[in-house]
Amino acid sequence: MPAIEVKDLRKEFRVQKSRSGLKGAFRDLFDREYNQVTAVKDISFEIPEGEICGYIGENGAGKSTTIKMLTGILVPTSGHLQVNGYIPYKDREAFVKGIGVVFGQRSQLWWDIGVIESFQLLKKVYRVPENDFKARLDELSDRLQLGELLSRPVRKLSLGQRMRCELAASLLHNPAIVFLDEPTIGLDIVVKTEIREFLKSLNQRYGTTILLTTHDLQDIEALCSRVIMLDDGRIIYDGGLDQLKETWGKGKEVVLQFNDPVPLENLKLLTEGLDVTWEQDSALDARVLIPQRSANVSDVLARIVGVVQIADIRILETNTDDIVREIYKSGSAEARKPSVPEAGKPGSGAEEDKGAVPHV
Numbered sequence: 001m002p003a004i005e006v007k008d009l010r011k012e013f014r015v016q017k018s019r020s021g022l023k024g025a026f027r028d029l030f031d032r033e034y035n036q037v038t039a040v041k042d043i044s045f046e047i048p049e050g051e052i053c054g055y056i057g058e059n060g061a062g063k064s065t066t067i068k069m070l071t072g073i074l075v076p077t078s079g080h081l082q083v084n085g086y087i088p089y090k091d092r093e094a095f096v097k098g099i100g101v102v103f104g105q106r107s108q109l110w111w112d113i114g115v116i117e118s119f120q121l122l123k124k125v126y127r128v129p130e131n132d133f134k135a136r137l138d139e140l141s142d143r144l145q146l147g148e149l150l151s152r153p154v155r156k157l158s159l160g161q162r163m164r165c166e167l168a169a170s171l172l173h174n175p176a177i178v179f180l181d182e183p184t185i186g187l188d189i190v191v192k193t194e195i196r197e198f199l200k201s202l203n204q205r206y207g208t209t210i211l212l213t214t215h216d217l218q219d220i221e222a223l224c225s226r227v228i229m230l231d232d233g234r235i236i237y238d239g240g241l242d243q244l245k246e247t248w249g250k251g252k253e254v255v256l257q258f259n260d261p262v263p264l265e266n267l268k269l270l271t272e273g274l275d276v277t278w279e280q281d282s283a284l285d286a287r288v289l290i291p292q293r294s295a296n297v298s299d300v301l302a303r304i305v306g307v308v309q310i311a312d313i314r315i316l317e318t319n320t321d322d323i324v325r326e327i328y329k330s331g332s333a334e335a336r337k338p339s340v341p342e343a344g345k346p347g348s349g350a351e352e353d354k355g356a357v358p359h360v
């Protein structure tokens with residue numbers, strides 16, 4: 001049984017329209033008008049136990065709405081969902097014992113009381129036996145370096161300290177599935193790295209399933225083997241991070257500087273038979289573009305080094321940030337067109353060939 005199972009999940013909100021001016025406000029009192037917003041549009045996916053999956057998309061794409069449905073906070077308009085064997089909004093009490101949730105922007109800890117007292121309350125809420133609680137708290141304190149933070153009220157903690165406490169709070173009852181909504185937002189790079197390391201080890205030691213929404217693609221790079229990308233309530237990509245890079249990445253670019261002038265023709269001859277493209281601004285330098293799927297950098301360098309005197313080499317790779325920005329930009333509309341046969345574009349045949357799940 002998958003940890004998370006979602007089929008044709010949909011969420012519509014009814015939002016009241018406001019008319020302008022005093023007269024409009026008066027009319028609103030008696031004759032309300034509504035707009036319908038469809039935040040999540042019939043999405044389907046499954047997440048197996050023990051997977052760390054990134055759930056990404058631009059602002060307003062529908063990520064939080066999905067997480068709220070998966071955690072039982074919102075009731076879907078239609079569709080089916082099952083999380084850890086439960087239907088979240090129906091089996092609330094039993095369901096919450098098996099999940100942990102961290103909303104980076106909102107605290108689950110009580111503001112004015114010591115962190116440890118919040119933990120004690122959560123222990124009661126989740127009915128964690130005393131011995132399990134002690135062992136778990138010791139381990140979490142140690143790994144997240146909570147130490148003397150435990151006796152402080154939450155309002156006296158820095159953001160990074162609070163986030164470490166939030167993570168501990170969400171894990172006190174040893175949940176099988178953890179939902180993290182922007183867990184590293186606003187944190188400095190050191191704390192971000194600590195939190196990523198912690199999540200990785202949590203997943204490895206306990207096989208915890210993690211669904212992570214983030215705008216920080218370094219989180220995804222560090223943690224996720226799979227990403228689901230949402231745009232305007234629809235899934236536009238579901239597949240591996242490597243496939244994402246392969247499908248949309250522009251490959252690698254090697255920038256070379258030579259000691260003596262080298263004509264472009266010579267460079268082309270040296271790499272004959274390899275699927276590469278050379279560009280040159282002057283005879284003393286050159287760039288070679290190596291597509292993601294064909295040759296690799298060492299094949300290309302093996303042909304050149306020793307034959308040509310090289311003063312300097314730089315290897316540039318499209319990073320995930322660039323790729324995702326590119327998909328968002330070109331993204332959704334293209335993705336929904338039925339199979340535009342153009343390589344490297346969302347919705348093209350290339351995506352299907354790579355085994356990613358196309359959602360068109």
Ligand SMILES: Nc1ncnc2c1ncn2[C@@H]1O[C@H](COP(=O)(O)OP(=O)(O)OP(=O)(O)O)[C@@H](O)[C@H]1O
Pocket residue numbers: 013014015037038039057058059060061062063064065066
């Ligand atoms: N309670 C609500 N009532 C009405 N509309 C809502 C409600 N919650 C969300 N929406 C709308 O649904 C859409 C999706 O919002 P959602 O918060 O799920 O996006 P998101 O991907 O989490 O964005 P962000 O990255 O900004 O958090 C948006 O258009 C939003 O305005």
